Amino acid sequence: MPFSDLAKYVLDQELCAHCGACLVACPEDLIDFHDLFPGLVERAGFSSCGACRDCLDTCPGLDPATAGSEARLFGRHRRQQERWLGIYRQAVAACAAAPAVFEASASGGSVTALLAAAMKCLHLDCVLVAGRDGARPWRAATAAVFTPDALIRFSQSTYQIFPHLGLIKTLLRQHPYLRLGLTALPCQTQALRKLQGLETPWGEIIRQQVVFILEIACSSNTLPLGTETLITDLARIPLKEVQDIRYRQGPYPGQIAITTKQGETVTVPFWQAVRHFKDFKNHRCLSCGDWMSGLSDLSVCDGEPNIFKSSQDAAFPPKFGMVLVRTKTGARVLDWAKWTGTLKTWPHPLREDNLGLRRKRNRRGYYEKLGIPIPLGPIPGYREIFEPVPDESLIPKIGIYD
Numbered sequence: 263m264p265f266s267d268l269a270k271y272v273l274d275q276e277l278c279a280h281c282g283a284c285l286v287a288c289p290e291d292l293i294d295f296h297d298l299f300p301g302l303v304e305r306a307g308f309s310s311c312g313a314c315r316d317c318l319d320t321c322p323g324l325d326p327a328t329a330g331s332e333a334r335l336f337g338r339h340r341r342q343q344e345r346w347l348g349i350y351r352q353a354v355a356a357c358a359a360a361p362a363v364f365e366a367s368a369s370g371g372s373v374t375a376l377l378a379a380a381m382k383c384l385h386l387d388c389v390l391v392a393g394r395d396g397a398r399p400w401r402a403a404t405a406a407v408f409t410p411d412a413l414i415r416f417s418q419s420t421y422q423i424f425p426h427l428g429l430i431k432t433l434l435r436q437h438p439y440l441r442l443g444l445t446a447l448p449c450q451t452q453a454l455r456k457l458q459g460l461e462t463p464w465g466e467i468i469r470q471q472v473v474f475i476l477e478i479a480c481s482s483n484t485l486p487l488g489t490e491t492l493i494t495d496l497a498r499i500p501l502k503e504v505q506d507i508r509y510r511q512g513p514y515p516g517q518i519a520i521t522t523k524q525g526e527t528v529t530v531p532f533w534q535a536v537r538h539f540k541d542f543k544n545h546r547c548l549s550c551g552d553w554m555s556g557l558s559d560l561s562v563c564d565g566e567p568n569i570f571k572s573s574q575d576a577a578f579p580p581k582f583g584m585v586l587v588r589t590k591t592g593a594r595v596l597d598w599a600k601w602t603g604t605l606k607t608w609p610h611p612l613r614e615d616n617l618g619l620r621r622k623r624n625r626r627g628y629y630e631k632l633g634i635p636i637p638l639g640p641i642p643g644y645r646e647i648f649e650p651v652p653d654e655s656l657i658p659k660i661g662i663y664d
């Protein structure tokens with residue numbers, strides 16, 4: 263019963279990344295998600311899920327399998343100096359050329375502009391992005407976008423965990439020849455690359471049809487309860503009144519904006535949300551060893567290295583992102599976006615002092631010393647050697663709002 267192995271090695275160890283990949287990988291459709299967690303579907307007359315290991319072989323929870331995916335993608339493994347950013351060809355500063363995309367975005371709209379370019383130059387039929395649940399608009403859910411112009415509605419970061427990849431199976435069943443691209447967090451990218459490496463029917467389908475992955479950097483994600491309590495306790499809005507939530511609205515770095523069904527908008531400063539979300543993390547996210555998986559075609563992060571401080575100081579730094587080009591496909595999409603005037607790029611050093619990366623390294627260093635089950639890192643045997651500091655010292659409370 264391999265699902266019992268997934269339960270034993272991943273779910274029971276609190277290592278589930280809630281990515282949804284196990285649902286896609288299961289050849290018998292026996293896995294479903296109950297809110298954030300996978301489980302076996304209840305089906306009369308069956309007591310075991312068979313003998314395959316596809317769910318465990320796809321799961322990035324304990325083993326993101328970075329080295330194997332790197333060998334397939336780049337023909338080599340990353341070196342020690344590439345530990346945190348992975349293998350890439352080029353890094354440039356960028357932002358969307360269209361003012362509307364720039365304004366609507368989290369950090370300049372590189373992701374939205376690059377997705378639009380990818381749809382055209384790679385002939386994608388659909389891209390998957392972060393949308394909202396129709397019945398509960400404060401809950402994140404995967405959205406399938408079929409035209410480049412519709413992408414802008416789904417811009418900005420969604421700081422909420424949801425099983426993003428699950429929709430792929432339904433979509434590819436409904437549209438068997440779809441060419442698909444998507445935005446993905448590091449754990450989701452790892453899962454897709456693992457699945458693409460499997461010699462199984464779903465491995466083959468994902469290899470053929472998921473042709474573009476645009477990864478966004480991730481310090482850590484937050485449980486839905488983080489958003490729910492931010493709405494009810496900080497913004498003081500009952501959930502049933504919520505029409506929409508945006509996480510990076512307004513001047514860079516933006517703030518959390520909740521719109522009610524009556525049309526009122528209440529905002530919460532970004533820095534205050536970051537502090538609030540700290541109480542709603544899970545073990546998998548806190549102990550994760552990947553700020554970027556390094557396995558995408560392109561990766562994007564904020565250009566300003568400390569948007570928490572900018573938010574506290576109301577400093578409004580220049581709004582842009584950093585784009586890392588990893589694969590030939592990624593290079594083609596970036597070139598197309600530049601050539602068509604969709605994306606502006608300029609040289610800019612890729613700094614490793616991004617606050618999200620510093621927090622992630624610090625937490626990883628702490629968890630590596632604990633000797634409890636944590637996700638494997640991208641370089642076998644590699645350990646952080648510094649002495650971790652309390653996370654509080656990286657995100658101080660003092661600011662103009664205190």
Ligand SMILES: Cc1cc2nc3c(=O)[nH]c(=O)nc-3n(C[C@H](O)[C@H](O)[C@H](O)COP(=O)(O)OP(=O)(O)OC[C@H]3O[C@@H](n4cnc5c(N)ncnc54)[C@H](O)[C@@H]3O)c2cc1C
Pocket residue numbers: 366367368369370371372373374375391392393416417418419420421422426445446447478479480481482483484562563564565583616617618619
């Ligand atoms: C949980 C989380 C943690 C992050 N941590 C860091 C960090 O530590 N440091 C850093 O520099 N940047 C971090 N980012 C990335 C940053 O917030 C921006 O998303 C990124 O710079 C892209 O900005 P943009 O203006 O180019 O994207 P936009 O043009 O605004 O588009 C963003 C796109 O990403 C999609 N998307 C948003 N959230 C998700 C999600 N959760 N899952 C899948 N798709 C999604 C949207 O639907 C949209 O298509 C994080 C993002 C997330 C979601």
